[in-house]
Amino acid sequence: MAAPHALPDLAAPGTVDRGRGPVAPSDRRLPAPGKVLGYLVLVVAAAALLLPFFWMISSSLKTANTVFSVPVTWLPESPQWGNYAEIWRISDMLGWLKNTVFLSVVVTVLQLFTGSFAAYGFAKARFPGRNLLFVVYIGTIAVPWQAYMIPQFIMMSEVGLTNTLWAVVALQAFGAFGVFLMRQYYLTIPDELCEAARVDGLSEYGIYFRIMLPLSVPALASLALLTFVTTWNDYLGPLIYLRDPDLWTIQLGLKSFVSEYNAEHALIMTGSVLSVLPVAVVFLLGQKYFVEGVATSGLKG
């Protein structure tokens, strides 16, 4: 259905050049004193951002009853390194980690795929009721989950999904967030590009896979990171849906430490520090996709 028509400048996707040169704003050199000052500001800001994390580490090396005291001790007198061995011994950290990794990976993959796929439909395709449906998607974001989680739980029970990891996957994988995010990104990609591709005989699916996906790597990266972290840190979802201790996620498991009459606060912080580390690694790996020129190189590749 590629009708011959002429759009100036845009002949074929391969030659489409959005003008992304290697010239980056970072080429501008800051004057040396300004640069030093800038770094100073960044370092101070980073310290302020990491302070609570530092408190977590410090507390993880204390004994249970010295975590909270007046005045605050930022450095424990005798670090309890044993806490980091103890936590593996008395808890099922390994099992929790396994479940959490499973959930985070599956949810992220599903969210990326179905979210960006649907986003293409909302941004570039046309069908009756599209705009209304999109508003409905956004509308659901505006409803607080704690108000409808019981009806949702009852429905999930009807289909026998509760007390399985798939319940949490189902809960999180089809959210409106990813659709909205990707749609907004696709809107910045000129329609001329799609038109030109259609002229070239590419199907809509071809355009999605061969043009949109490679062009939207930064958006996919941010969606992936945010989904991963959100799923990793989610507490309420697993809390409502998972009962069997073998299915517990890391957040659920850690909270189970704080039983009503007994508080192992140092160990909780030990576990919290351990639970943050994998996410930090994932973030460090993922953030490199926010480099100018990625979109262009993706197009050429």
Place this chain on the structure above:
Amino acid sequence: MSTTTVGGPRGPGPRSTDPRGSGSRDPGSRGTGANRTKRWYKARRSLQGVSFVLPNFLGFGLLTLGPVVALFYISFTNWNVFGTAKWVGLDNFTRLLKDASFHTALLNTLYYSAFHIPLTLALSLGLALLLNRKLRGVAFFRTAAFFPYVTSIVAIAIAWNLLFSRDAGPINQILGLFGVDDPPGWTASSDWAMPAVIVVGVWREMGYYMLLFLAGLQTVPPELHEAARIDGAGAWQRFRNVTLPCLRPTTFFVTVMLTIGSFKVFDLILVMTNGGPGQSTLVLSQYIYQKGLVENRFGYASAISVVLFALCMAVTVVQFAINRRRNA
């Protein structure tokens, strides 16, 4: 309601969101045969469009939309989770009008949002601009900025409460250095608890929105900056005339998400102050939680949710309208 014509930053040009777009571009639209072709073409494109949305919609419709629709129904009933819901018409909503705690929660939510939204928006954009450079150690700084969002929220609450402590807290000690004799009690005082929560809210979420802005910044063509510079535009002018317009879809997304997120703020306040002291930081989501999960009055809780929903949607629609006018 065609509020979705959020176009690209490229200015005028053929836009696929133009309802007449496909027809006018179809060169074969002459005569009856061509009309049939056109109809078939349109139908096929519609089907294809639907096929994109369908996989996500299957999950979304069943698991999210269904329960949300149920919630709207429940808001007109008296439902205690067990047994059947009794239809009470508008009773829940009329009761809301007289509920002083609801008014407090609503005002507090607006108070929180009024500061949280602009501050987070400005700081996250600033961070993204700062960390979109090829700086040495940029990976570390980006991670640091994102870390508050990763760190366990319980640990955040504990650590920030320590920092805010009235007598021995570092924040008040610093204020003391600047000659503040009577420093605020922060989370332990009804006047200062909300500002304290706002500070922590902004601190926690700016890294999150920075990430979205970072992705958006990758869509700003560098040659536009280059051209502007050649034209003699300063840094501020380039930001205003190049970066901001190109970022508009991202900014729109961030603003909508941030607004809804602020109106729905819940877990941060729950762990920081639990709504106190008194009702000084009680917000709508927490009130919904109290009425629903604590008191098992799900009909009433749903009605509050509907109000919260309406509030979010009203603001979102305004944002849509502003965004569309800017693009026009």
Place this chain on the structure above:
Amino acid sequence: MRHRRSRWTAIAAAVTALTLTATACGADEPADSGGPVTLTMSAWSMKTTPEFAKLAEAFQAQHPDVKVEFKEYDATNYDTQLTADLAAGSAPDLYVLKNLKNFITYQAGDQLLDVSDVAGGLGDKVNGLGNYKVDGTTYAVPYRQDSWYLYYNKDLFAAAGVTPPDKTWTWAEYEQAVAALTTGLKTAGSPAKAAYQHVWQSTVQGLALAQTSGADLVSGDYGYLAPYYRRALQQQEAGAQVDYGTATTNTLQYQAQFGTQQAATMLMGSWYVATLIAQQKKGDAQSFQWGFAPAPQADAATKDNPVTFGDPTGLGVNAAIDEGKVAAAKKFLTFVAGEGGATALASIGITPATLTDPVTKAYFGVQGVPTDELSRFSFTTHDTRAENPVSPHTAALQNILQETHSAIMSKSTPVDEALSQAGNRARTEVLESR
């Protein structure tokens, strides 16, 4: 537009129908009344809460044909999870009523089986049983009944040169002792405070409700709280205890405050006995001499049977339980609330609902439990009133009072003003609006 809207309406109707008609129906295991029966029961934090396994074990020793299996819930969000399970029909056969506040929700929601016959056979030795009676029908039985005591550090009293509590302490005597402790500890060079008052509303409101004659939670008149709040604030001012703001912003833990000798006295529930013993054994708490006394009384009139407060922990039967399991379930209830279950619980340092001589003996046989005369008296002799008297309004009223508590203790609102506001809110938002 029209057909689209009707389609949505249809979906909405279908969904709501699905949601709302989904009523509870329990596990559909066919039961044969003769053979072995497996009962499921709710529990939480089983690693650190041995009481559930202990009860099941002791019961199965007597009834080998009944097996009790546990479904583990989250300790802090127990009621949320259980409510979801009950609504979806996947809750266990027996479930624990963790606090009295939510009992009425389950009872009014028809989620509890009538167990009046079990209650009738239990006799009058079971503390707290009456709380589960609604309109003449009993819906659950208590198996533990915690009460609040005054814990005191004997070493710190000796260091300060203050006479330790006896069983007749009134609030006036308590205030004198606290004042003496404050100066005595300072003179002795100890950094400890005279008392630690935890941030919970219970620490003030529980005793006020129990000890004030005529005090009624659902009356909407909260003047009875005023003297208790004035005392608490006065002790903060005097430096006898850590102030509320410091306790909240530093997330102070009562276990650490008393266990590491930061405070010479502390009002706390009887569960803390087992915790403190365990923490001393493990080294999380320092080793020192301690004991527990009755909570200070309003006047000497109640000295023979001191008035204190505490909610029972009960066990109920899921209304959706399989017919064939009911007999076994009731047998289990009879056991846990009676002397057999009580002895088993006491042997691990838990305060059961039934307090008979063998139970007391088992309790004070636990290694580490203070065996002095006063502690024994406190354990065996008290009039424990419910913190959350059963009423459909209790949860909402306690929520208002929780907000009032933080407003007063943080000195945001003066006592009388805050209490009259609480009364107004109770009347307009809770008592008159339903």
